[in-house]
Amino acid sequence: MNALDGIRVVDLTHAISGPTCTNALVQMGADVVKVEPPHVGDGFRHYTEHAGEPLLSVPFASINAGKRSIALDLKTEGARNAFWKLIEQADFLVENYRPGVLSRLGFPIEDLRRRNPRLIVISITGFGQSGPLAQWGAYDHIAQAISGIAALGAVEGEPRKIGLPIIDSFTGYIAVIAALAALRRRDASGEGEHVDVAMLDAALKLANQTVSVHSYTGRTPGGTGNKGFRMVPTSEFYPTGEGWIALGANNQAQVEAMLRVLGEEAMLADPRMADHAARVANYDFVRGWLEETLSRWSAEDLETRLTAAKVPAAMIREVGQIVEHPHMAQRGSIQAVDLPGHDRPLATMGPGFPVDTAERHRVPVLGIDGEAILSELGYDSRQIEDLRNEGAFA
Incomplete structure (x- = not known):
């Protein structure tokens, strides 16, 4: 049995931080329904400069395998009605729009939770739901810059970012921790809640020891480059x-x-x-x-x-050298997923700890599960065709 068997997640996320959260939830057994705009989908589908095919970039595949995809145009009445039906049956809604976007789409947080009092809403943003920076946009390197992490990696005065989207990914995992904590509280109270997760908070959580050093000394630590944390040359x-x-x-x-x-x-x-x-x-x-x-x-x-x-x-080492190491195979940390149109499986990481599951996930083609999901919500074939004709569904 998987830890989250029977849990349904409505995934209204894009890019990295939100999909990383829902990726971990699906790997623990949740049924994740990814809601995407018709024809375009999650913008991360298009990051094919790294690897992949149109609408199926490998970066997208790495954090979306195992999810079911439905393509809904939430600006149409028919799609909004279908989305409400999804919400009524969901345990989680995970979204990473800027604050206020859900309301403009017609789904204010208070209405979501009124429609389904057990719903847990996880909102992931760059800077949180409140505060002077709340409406700022953020990418990973922006979060590294503003949080001081880029300065901590400075070499000869030149700030350096970490060479992968570490804040995006860590924010996603902070959201997983928050989601599981909220689920535990709901088990006890029967009530859902709205959880506010911010990339800046996550970045500073990574830099927690430095935050405390600054608090104690009043000094801002300088860049350390490749020096170890103890600042001793025997650890570099x-x-x-x-x-x-x-x-x-x-x-x-x-x-x-x-x-x-x-x-x-x-x-x-x-x-x-x-x-x-x-x-x-x-x-x-x-x-x-x-x-x-x-x-x-x-x-x-x-x-x-x-x-x-x-x-x-x-x-x-380079990444390719360690993922092919026998240690990784023995631990089972790397999972094989099916990438449509390819004969050989794609390697991707599990949730970060070994899991016992025989299920092999597939990367979802945009909208491929739409009809099945609408049927589960009670739509018959005529109603589904009406949605398609309306442009609400593709």
Whole structure:
């Protein structure tokens, strides 16, 4: 049995943050009905510059497999009536429009919850439902910029964004946590609620330790580049004679073990290497010494030897190198989904933890499940054809 068997989600989301939330819900067993504009669909369907086919980009496929798609033009009366029927049967509505858009479409939050008091509405925005920035638009790099995360990654004064939409994705997972908490409260009270999730809040949650450091010291932490969080040179990225290695020797036992692996135990007698405070105070010396020493090794050999000695370390890999690693296959973290028009399955990540399910999901063609969903709502073939003629449904 899946954790969310019997739970129905109306998915009125697009791009990354909202679909990431509903992606996790479907992977835990929920029936997710994705409502999309006819002919165009979720704009993320068109991100084919990365990979994919028209209306079925691979980025879209990665976070929408397993959902059912219905194409409704919510500006038409017929589509709005069908949407209300969906809402009456739903446990969740997840949406990531700007504040006020749902109301302009004719679905104010209060009306949604009046029509279905058990409904949990998850609203995901850039900056939240209230506050001076509420109407600002946001993409992932905008959230990285305003939250201070881009500044924290600065190198020589130049801000650097993280090279993937990490805030979008993390916001989606914050929304999952919020959804499950709201479902638990509804189990106890019988009442749904409206949950307000913001990308800026999620970004600052990622930077939580830095927020607290600023609160305590009054100082804004500067960019750290590839430095580790403890700011010690024995826990950073280094070039080797072949490849790059990430070292994680943060405490004294790890540093001593690392020096034994390197055959350099004598360095502990150098006062500049003797303890953590000395290594931080003499950063340039320790960094330079490690660069010269590690240049005589390969990253692969170092990874093998250091991890065997219980020192955290890893070669710097590309994504393709790790997804094909036997470790990932053993854990079952990567799932195969069916991509229409392709003979071989598409690899995508599960919910982030192993799940026991035999079901293999497919990526939905725009509107492919529309007739089946309308039939479930009580529409007969004539009424469905009327909706199609009205332009409400495609």
